[in-house]
Amino acid sequence: MTARSFRGPAVTEPPWARWLLVAVVLTILAILLVLPLAVVFIEALKRGAGVYLAALSDPDALSAVKLTMIVAAISVPLNVVFGIAAAWAVTKFRFPGKSLLTTLIDLPFSVSPVVAGLIFVLVFGARGWLGPWLRANSIEIIFAVPGIVLATTFVTLPFVARELIPLMESQGVADEEAALSLGANGWQTFWRVTLPNIRWGVLYGVLLCNARAMGEFGAVSVVSGHIRGLTNTMPLHVEILYNEYNFAASFAVASLLALLALITLFAKSALEWRYSSELAAGRGH
């Protein structure tokens, strides 16, 4: 072993080139990531803690926070159930249409969120396919909470599944087969063997899914109708306040979202650091 190999895989660039590259990357990071984040908190607190707290305890702001929580509380569990079911189906069974399913799972990532929102308006809206029937039965979906939940669930659909599919693929089916041969039925195998094997992967997916569910703007904006105190989520509320030139309040609510992002980032890194071997290959390290 030479001293050189401790620096990692054969580095051939001269030192000045390395430092230049590092400097460029750090500058870009600072301008694009750190600065905006700092601005959010600075702007939010510029006029003092009193204004900050007042902005957060405004009834409309509180109702936006509440709605965001409700939406996340519904769509995240839905995505966990869907993600586990889809990953299970894709990795443990052979069936026709399997590769189609794998492709379809990624659809929400490749479709623009605005289009995703519009899809739901076209299906459930007043002039949509199901509009007349829904109105006849006085069910409100678009411009109401169910629409927001639907749009959020759609947009966040791939998170848990995409985390679990590579993980479960690499784990194989031997553990499940062992459980079956030892006499466990399907439920026992799932609860006692499969779920514990993928728990950190699920948590990782939930984390990312939750961050997106709370922060989603595009799709939710289309289906929400922006009714203050009723169908405004936090991101929508930030936009409304901003458009009203109420910058302090706008940044105050935004700071909550930024905080959520930081917590997510921290928890995600902690998970990667602690359980890298139990997360999907390619994560961590």
Next chain:
Amino acid sequence: MQVRIEGVTKSFGDHPALKDLSLKVGSGQLFALLGPSGSGKTTLLRLIAGLERADAGAVYFGDVDASRIPIQRRRVGFVFQHYALFRHMTMFDNIAFGILVRRKEFTHTRDSLRRRCLELLDLVQLSGLEDRYPHQLSGGQRQRVALARALAIEPSLLLLDEPFGALDARVRKDLRRWIRELHTKTGHTTLFVTHDQEEALELADAVVVLNDGRVEQIGTPEQIYSAPASPFVFNFIGDSARIPGSAINGGWRGPRPPEDADIFIRPQDVTIVGPHEGAIHGDIVGVRRLADIRRVVVRTGAGDIEVNVADGKPTEMGAAVGLQFDKWRTYRNGVLLQRD
């Protein structure tokens, strides 16, 4: 319990894995399923366990058609190639798993369950390691825990898939002897899959040689080694050379036309003699050191033939030598013609 396999056929897509295969394993016997990779041996094992379903044919446990018994109730102890220990459970919980999920069959109290699991750990010589997790154990220890877990359900049949495949040579040898002793002690009908002929010959009461989804030969290790029923078995069981030649009335008349029969010969059954003696002649083109003997390669008109040479005997590269055959087998169209 006696296991009978009758006319079992199994394909994966277009690829046939087992072709009309039949086999009988007597109660309490230790059987080896031996074959190269792709010969169908693991598929056969998984089929007996209930992890695969046969396209045709049936597996009988005693007189019962096993396809009527779901895998959970077959009471087959299966040890997986990579053990498939539950990684989030301690050794104790791994072993207790089979008992806990069958609460209806095993009426254990907390104490008797504990006693039973510790007993099993003791049987596999891992006392005191009940609180360890799989990643804290060596390969050989994991293997033994996997075995204890399989034994916990009081299986009527024990199936081992490449039980020594993932272990290093030393551990492998120890474990082999230990499994033999364990089998003598517990007496379970046992089948194990291996691609290592040495393992199969040393361990098993009977060896089933599989090739391309079919049984090539079933016999005791002695029969398999000294009377291989086909050139494939001869070749697979140890090093060998094939020499085409002619045969009359089962007797081989040397490497001459018409080349209507082949003889197969092992390196230890060839002696190097003077260049004008022996059945076949050639030059020494290589000398290799094996663990306890030297192996000389002689290039002849019938191809390269490997010969074992005792230490002390001179072996010069390029020397012209004759080869004398002490023992061989003659096959015509894959069928054994003569026995010595």
